[in-house]
Amino acid sequence: MSAVPFLALILAACGATSALEPGGEHADAAAEELSSAPASEPTGDPPRAASSERAEGSAPVGSGERRGPSDFSEIELARILRHSPLPPRPPDPTNRWADDPRAARLGQALFFDARLSANGEIACATCHRPELDLTDGKALFEGLGVGERRTPPLWNLAWSRWLLWDGRVDSLWAQAVQPLENPIEMGGDRLAAAHLIASDPDLRAAYNELFGALPDLADGARFPEHARPVAGRPDDPHDVAWRAMEAADREAIDSLLVHLTKSIAAYERLLVSTDAPFDRFVAGLRDGDPEKLAALSARERRGLKLFVGKARCRMCHVGPNFTDNEFHNLSLPTADGGLPRDAGRYEGSRLLRADPLNAAGKFSDAPKGAAAERLGALVVGSETWGEFKTPSLRNVARRGPLMHRGQFTDLAEVIGFYSTLEGQSRLHGHRETVLVALELSEQEQADLRAFLGSLSGASLPETLLGPPTLPRAGQ
Ligand code: HEC
Ligand code: HEC
Numbered sequence: 248m249s250a251v252p253f254l255a256l257i258l259a260a261c262g263a264t265s266a267l268e269p270g271g272e273h274a275d276a277a278a279e280e281l282s283s284a285p286a287s288e289p290t291g292d293p294p295r296a297a298s299s300e301r302a303e304g305s306a307p308v309g310s311g312e313r314r315g316p317s318d319f320s321e322i323e324l325a326r327i328l329r330h331s332p333l334p335p336r337p338p339d340p341t342n343r344w345a346d347d348p349r350a351a352r353l354g355q356a357l358f359f360d361a362r363l364s365a366n367g368e369i370a371c372a373t374c375h376r377p378e379l380d381l382t383d384g385k386a387l388f389e390g391l392g393v394g395e396r397r398t399p400p401l402w403n404l405a406w407s408r409w410l411l412w413d414g415r416v417d418s419l420w421a422q423a424v425q426p427l428e429n430p431i432e433m434g435g436d437r438l439a440a441a442h443l444i445a446s447d448p449d450l451r452a453a454y455n456e457l458f459g460a461l462p463d464l465a466d467g468a469r470f471p472e473h474a475r476p477v478a479g480r481p482d483d484p485h486d487v488a489w490r491a492m493e494a495a496d497r498e499a500i501d502s503l504l505v506h507l508t509k510s511i512a513a514y515e516r517l518l519v520s521t522d523a524p525f526d527r528f529v530a531g532l533r534d535g536d537p538e539k540l541a542a543l544s545a546r547e548r549r550g551l552k553l554f555v556g557k558a559r560c561r562m563c564h565v566g567p568n569f570t571d572n573e574f575h576n577l578s579l580p581t582a583d584g585g586l587p588r589d590a591g592r593y594e595g596s597r598l599l600r601a602d603p604l605n606a607a608g609k610f611s612d613a614p615k616g617a618a619a620e621r622l623g624a625l626v627v628g629s630e631t632w633g634e635f636k637t638p639s640l641r642n643v644a645r646r647g648p649l650m651h652r653g654q655f656t657d658l659a660e661v662i663g664f665y666s667t668l669e670g671q672s673r674l675h676g677h678r679e680t681v682l683v684a685l686e687l688s689e690q691e692q693a694d695l696r697a698f699l700g701s702l703s704g705a706s707l708p709e710t711l712l713g714p715p716t717l718p719r720a721g722q
Contacts, residue, residue: 386653
């Protein structure tokens with residue numbers, strides 16, 4: 248056993264918590280545990296103390312001497328403490344404007360602005376809908392076309408080191424370029440976006456204040472209405488128009504585009520989910536406050552015990568965001584029972600390395616920083632075929648369908664799958680050896696579901712959930 252859980256335990260037992268910062272390193276430690284010694288992970292449930300059989304909602308426990316509820320073993324307690332609280336938002340040195348409130352306000356305006364799309368009807372918020380937990384509630388996304396993957400929510404991505412199901416981008420600002428220009432999502436292009444900023448006085452004023460003057464776009468021969476690079480499609484009219492531009496003009500437009508997406512990223516960094524019943528419960532474990540300890544019902548506590556023990560969920564859903572920030576192949580069932588076709592991480596890491604917008608590229612504000620260094624360590628091997636990012640489980644009970652193709656309708660189906668592994672697709676790539684059919688009883692499945700429900704956080708301030716009011720130009 249590593250030193251961290253012991254430390255956590257001792258600190259928890261004394262109610263001294265300030266030294267306990269459950270940051271990325273804890274997740275890393277857990278990921279190491281996972282890769283080095285999954286077989287030695289103790290999975291049996293220690294005998295449950297009588298107190299755990301209390302009726303739903305009755306007062307929880309604390310044995311008076313500032314110890315945790317007696318329905319958890321010491322090992323379980325140490326693990327639970329690693330899931331909360333959420334540490335402070337880490338900085339993003341690749342984005343100089345990451346924490347600038349003016350950039351966030353401009354980014355918020357862009358996030359809700361459908362004029363950035365080819366038909367004027369699709370904004371980021373069309374798929375990432377505030378009222379649907381920042382998803383679209385569909386199995387496969389629908390923009391200008393229908394996609395092959397599900398829209399994930401955008402919670403707590405400031406803590407995420409790889410973005411998208413396959414990790415093909417490594418920053419929020421690089422990510423935002425993709426839906427904007429993807430013909431089946433918004434179908435926009437960077438020239439049209441530049442013209443929009445230039446023609447809208449409020450957007451232009453907000454832009455000027457942060458990034459200085461726009462290039463003079465009035466000369467239509469130099470700056471066409473529509474143009475963008477289209478990899479591998481030299482006949483595409485947008486690509487033809489793009490290549491016809493002067494190199495210096497293309498560069499000016501690229502910088503403008505990145506300013507816009509760095510602003511969107513500044514807004515996305517504010518989409519934080521915390522303060523769920525589970526967080527209050529863990530705060531209670533730390534300070535012994537019975538009111539906080541009452542935040543979880545007996546059923547939810549039983550589910551938590553399974554989560555960190557016998558059900559092995561924490562092997563991947565670890566740390567305060569319930570993700571190891573890594574990629575795994577669960578061999579999820581396919582619709583037709585055949586082999587899966589989506590290469591996931593295998594293709595994602597190849598694309599990330601080649602992306603001029605990655606953390607080591609010229610648009611990054613820290614091209615030699617830690618994020619850039621991580622790129623060097625990327626594994627691009629066939630063992631990553633079919634791997635997808637471990638999603639955060641915060642707010643998970645508020646969304647559905649679930650998984651990267653919306654393979655499951657709801658939590659009951661997900662937990663049913665982990666319980667039996669029924670329908671697992673035939674092997675393609677490297678399947679997780681950690682996954683074993685858990686054979687959970689009906690009651691255990693219901694307990695786990697109840698626990699996942701306790702990860703739903705307080706909602707965001709209204710002011711973040713719609714288009715903001717930009718200061719009027721000239722005021
Ligand atoms: C047509 C629907 C649609 C639109 C419009 C859309 N998205 Fe998404 N978004 C998705 C889908 C689908 C994914 C997952 C795609 C993948 O992993 O390949 C995704 C993934 C993301 C992610 C990564 C989340 C994670 O957990 O890694 C971010 C960030 C994001 N979108 C932000 C945006 C922004 C910003 C915009 C607007 C510029 C936007 N999206 C527009 C559907 C959409
Ligand atoms: C081997 C690592 C691993 C283990 C162990 C694991 N998960 Fe997952 N989980 C993942 C990955 C990876 C995904 C996304 C898979 C995909 O879409 O292809 C996922 C997806 C999910 C989702 C869907 C979330 C969403 O937004 O779509 C839920 C819910 C979930 N897991 C809960 C659990 C529970 C409960 C357990 C324990 C019974 C568990 N997981 C064990 C790695 C794991």
